[in-house]
């Protein structure tokens with residue numbers, strides 16, 4: 323059974339999520355503190371998606387996310403944010419998360435996001451092996467790896483999916499809506515900011531000068547274009 327971890331210290335919200343995860347066919351693993359979440363992930367390496375609340379008693383959810391990503395690039399991470407939290411601040415802090423859901427959220431919304439992350443974890447069709455080489459970049463679509471100048475660039479699943487889309491469409495301006503539906507799925511109902519959040523992070527990882535991106539350029543009012 324697919325495992326999803328919910329980290330939330332407020333018991334009523336946690337139970338609400340657990341009930342809905344089970345209803346949607348997931349096995350739910352619970353954590354009430356950041357430390358518990360890190361322990362549960364170590365004990366259950368097959369957790370596919372982790373849902374992290376931000377306000378916690380021992381450390382904030384961004385710190386939990388950062389610590390998870392030190393050793394685990396594979397797990398999908400969804401942050402639970404409150405409407406009162408400033409979005410700009412959130413996006414700046416979302417250093418390793420794949421997605422976010424704003425409280426209060428509907429069970430359907432949350433499970434749709436989890437389903438979308440799980441679909442991506444499934445990856446490419448078996449047997450597909452392709453090297454995409456452009457400029458200093460080499461992508462291996464079987465191993466899901468990216469190298470720049472022969473050095474491995476560590477990407478989250480979402481970042482990898484965006485890079486693959488770019489490298490399959492060199493020189494083509496891609497609308498943010500197209501990136502969203504290609505990477506997150508057509509039935510994804512989140513907003514376009516998540517695309518910008520991930521692009522910002524990708525630039526930090528792959529650009530020589532993040533202030534003057536040479537590979538991922540912004541097409542104002544439209545989206546992004548890849549060239550290498």
Ligand code: CA
Nearest residue numbers: 331332375377
């Ligand atoms: Ca909380």
